[in-house]
Amino acid sequence: MREKVCVLGAGSTKYGKLNESIVEIALNASKDAIDSAGITPRDIKAGYISNVFGVTDKQVHMAPVIMSNLGIPDVPGLTIESACGSGSIMFREAYANIAAGFYDCVIALGVEKITHTGTVESTTLFSYCSDFFYEGGNGASFPGLFGSMARAYLATYKSSEEDLAKIAVKNHENGFFNPKAHIKKKITIDDVLNSPVVASPLKLYDCCPFSDGASAVILCNEEFAKKSGKPYLEVIGSGRGASPAAVQSRKDITTIPSTIDAAQQAYKMANLSPKDIDFAEVHDCFTIAELIDIEDLGFFPKGSGAQAVREGRTTLRGDIPINPSGGLKSKGHPIGATGVGQVVEVFEQFTNKAGERTVKDAKIALTHNFGATGASAAVHIFKKME
């Protein structure tokens, strides 16, 4: 017997370069989520936090600090880390605890503050999320690893650097309508192709930015959600997967096994197939990642993703809009918060708060978020309830 799990409220700070402390950033998102759900902090029975590099802002052991500042110092919490996938892996753990009946209402909060360390130090720290013995320690940071994946993809399937650029252009187009986005700027294919090479074939505009930010959602069981009288989402699918930590250990680097495994679990649980999804928030840390994601998630057959992109099928008005929020590429990528931020986007879409980036008539949405090069991943499917 499992409880149905619902998302009753959601809040997010702006993503970008933020000057507040990591605790203040986390509290701002938490308070917005609590207000959005129409609850009081006292309704919260546990705190699930996702964060990776709090140590750089001199605060780990964050749950007691957050709970104390929310006025509920007796409410237990913990921090979950799974690199850039921390938010969704944590969300799944919060989901599991509600589903199992351990709590009726919890807060799931993702937060990161990293821009104060600077680009070089951030890149170094992020490389600790790779299999450092084989990858980071030998100079293979994430742009290089995703560059290799992009090179392999372009060599294997009918696709071009222009197709990758088109993904960046589309996500910037969507993010332009997101008031919380880090990079609110429309760009052209030429802008991408002419931007400095980071790790060939990836150029600057193929890469997401380093961002600070926090996102939070209130998760509860169905009884709690119904009593509130407010609109909510139900989590109808959940899955998580793993891939070999080092990219070199994978048989095929044009696909990410953890995504496929997590997605299959989520579809099976929801009793749905990819064609039932109205839109998806996917992990586009680099443009090549989104191209791989949309195939691994089953939206398009293997090797045909680039053609789908060319045909505009993933735009806001396409048959499967991808990253209406702007994605990691434009909305930003505060790594501990990203997976939660995707759920915030689904909540806003389903509660008429998405403005000009609204996906019309959407009722079923999917979120997909992974850690590192996809060594860990989680997929969730949400249904709009009224």
Added chain:
Amino acid sequence: MREKVCVLGAGSTKYGKLNESIVEIALNASKDAIDSAGITPRDIKAGYISNVFGVTDKQVHMAPVIMSNLGIPDVPGLTIESACGSGSIMFREAYANIAAGFYDCVIALGVEKITHTGTVESTTLFSYCSDFFYEGGNGASFPGLFGSMARAYLATYKSSEEDLAKIAVKNHENGFFNPKAHIKKKITIDDVLNSPVVASPLKLYDCCPFSDGASAVILCNEEFAKKSGKPYLEVIGSGRGASPAAVQSRKDITTIPSTIDAAQQAYKMANLSPKDIDFAEVHDCFTIAELIDIEDLGFFPKGSGAQAVREGRTTLRGDIPINPSGGLKSKGHPIGATGVGQVVEVFEQFTNKAGERTVKDAKIALTHNFGATGASAAVHIFKKME
């Protein structure tokens, strides 16, 4: 409906200054736990890891690396952090997932490597586990905070610095018989009283060391445990609690609210009272902590702990042996591993592997582990099964 949760195997590295990488340390404990349980890595369905400062050894996102090295790269995992309480808070999450029926067998692995950063840097990093805005940021590191708690306790209850020293002597006595202990050295009360003052009234021998190390246990449901035909423990009680993050926000600093809350939950679930516990592993990061713990856990009335210590009631041959392993004080305190290491001790005690530190005829044991000054805490109760 909940599954019964069992501990089927346990393994630990030596605690102390270790030269291997954090990944190698973690793998050594994992392999020992797997061998001890008589399973193969393929039996493991998920990996729960606890760690705080992996970033100092250049590896976060540890689960994929550990699982890949164990030959099960498709098995998902995550890292949980709750400062010095990470091990027990993670253990509880692993427990909850088995209890809820999500998995039949998981590995719960705690690991830390910190001594390479040196004492000053370690103290600084650890202070990030406090409420840094109020505490660490104003120079209140943990020795100072526990020094304040000790000063308050000594001023409030009939007790002396010699009573604190007696706790250190007792734990070193126990740890002398633990081949994995960091500090295998018997000490006298005079040794403690004459050791350099760290934060008055606490002296060097009132403080646990900074340690590297890893501990791992195999958790499974009852069906899995019974099929194995091996001796195992059942987790019959589990609780976790929280206190105000900053010590200054607490009404009474001679007690730790999170311990009391977690213990009451665990006793209630097990339908037991403190007098039913045959021995306990408790969080003695400083001697004062153990004195407070044994009262908060209900073994002795408030204010009478020092007398109980004086009477030898907490020694290996006393009526409630505390820290037969040697505790954090002698066995060591690799902060991400400590809470798991306590479970390893219970497993060894209940499977005739504790040698000269064996608590005779013990059948019920309790573990207690907290983060920082007790802002987070978890308590578990175990029953010997045959």
